[in-house]
Amino acid sequence: MREFLTALLEDDPAAWRGDRMAERSDWILTLDAPAVAEIESAVSAVAARGVDLFDVTRDDFPLPNMGGHFETMLGALEGGRGFVLLRGLPAARWSEAGNRIALWGLGTHLGLPVGQDLAGNLLHDVRDVGRKFGSDDSIRYYQTSHAIRLHTDGGDVFALACVRQGAGGGKSLVVSAVEVFNEIVRRRPDLAVVLQEDFWMDARGQRPDGARCQVLPIYTWHDGLLSVLLKPEYVYSAQRFEDVPRLTEAQREALELFHHVTQETGLALEFRLEPGDVLLASNHTIMHGRTEFEDAPDPAQRRHLLRLWLTIPNGRPLPPHYADTREYAQTYRQRMPA
Numbered sequence: 001m002r003e004f005l006t007a008l009l010e011d012d013p014a015a016w017r018g019d020r021m022a023e024r025s026d027w028i029l030t031l032d033a034p035a036v037a038e039i040e041s042a043v044s045a046v047a048a049r050g051v052d053l054f055d056v057t058r059d060d061f062p063l064p065n066m067g068g069h070f071e072t073m074l075g076a077l078e079g080g081r082g083f084v085l086l087r088g089l090p091a092a093r094w095s096e097a098g099n100r101i102a103l104w105g106l107g108t109h110l111g112l113p114v115g116q117d118l119a120g121n122l123l124h125d126v127r128d129v130g131r132k133f134g135s136d137d138s139i140r141y142y143q144t145s146h147a148i149r150l151h152t153d154g155g156d157v158f159a160l161a162c163v164r165q166g167a168g169g170g171k172s173l174v175v176s177a178v179e180v181f182n183e184i185v186r187r188r189p190d191l192a193v194v195l196q197e198d199f200w201m202d203a204r205g206q207r208p209d210g211a212r213c214q215v216l217p218i219y220t221w222h223d224g225l226l227s228v229l230l231k232p233e234y235v236y237s238a239q240r241f242e243d244v245p246r247l248t249e250a251q252r253e254a255l256e257l258f259h260h261v262t263q264e265t266g267l268a269l270e271f272r273l274e275p276g277d278v279l280l281a282s283n284h285t286i287m288h289g290r291t292e293f294e295d296a297p298d299p300a301q302r303r304h305l306l307r308l309w310l311t312i313p314n315g316r317p318l319p320p321h322y323a324d325t326r327e328y329a330q331t332y333r334q335r336m337p338a
């Protein structure tokens, strides 16, 4: 039996406004020289051994003095504001392989990696591969230069490391989905309930069982915690299938109000990732997106981000209807006691 939340979550640390957040800097964790040196030596050791990146474990990537940082990050991601910006990796000094080792190695200290697509790839490149997003399921937004609307990824947390920025644009946006929920409750509590009912979402060919859609709520209130799961385009593109129920008037209104609230001045936090930055955010409480970007003509100078999805050790209990989703199936299994 699903529970519906109609109360405000005003004291939740994950409920925040971007304009307030922009006045503070405690969401930025800048690595000091000894921490950078520690990471550099761990990267060099892995590179020298020439092992398969995905076989590299936490023990292979020793960071003896960074334990406090990881605790801080995990505390911010679950039970805190929901995101953190790690700053100061020497991305420009590393080759592409070095950057991959660094993100993977840091990830091993934060949690367990999660496959990001049907093929189970554990580390994605976010860059423009020169194709346009369309009705073809095989191309995904992170492989284009398009603006990406606010959405959630898969796994408890995503980590996005900036290797290189583009020539222009490509600003990152993060929004507290808990604060969006509060705004909706304040204005239209009836629509806050609608968003906790089932929506049909296009699976874009990414489900192991071949199902074209998955059916689940946008907001879930479970075990005293509010979680969001939404890729807005996929709610609309699910309507391309004739056997999918049409969106109701109330659902359309709820989606429009959701979008409207996120677009209001001051709600989103906007910043530009710089080379050496890693944005870590909870997919349960934070929605993220980016503005369109332009690339330099030289392929070696093009915008390049690396992405990891993680199950974190202090992750929240997942609602039963997440067990079968492409976003959380693996996290769900990883969290089950053996």
Ligand SMILES: [Fe+2]
Binding pocket: 151, 152, 153, 288
């Ligand atoms: Fe994303």
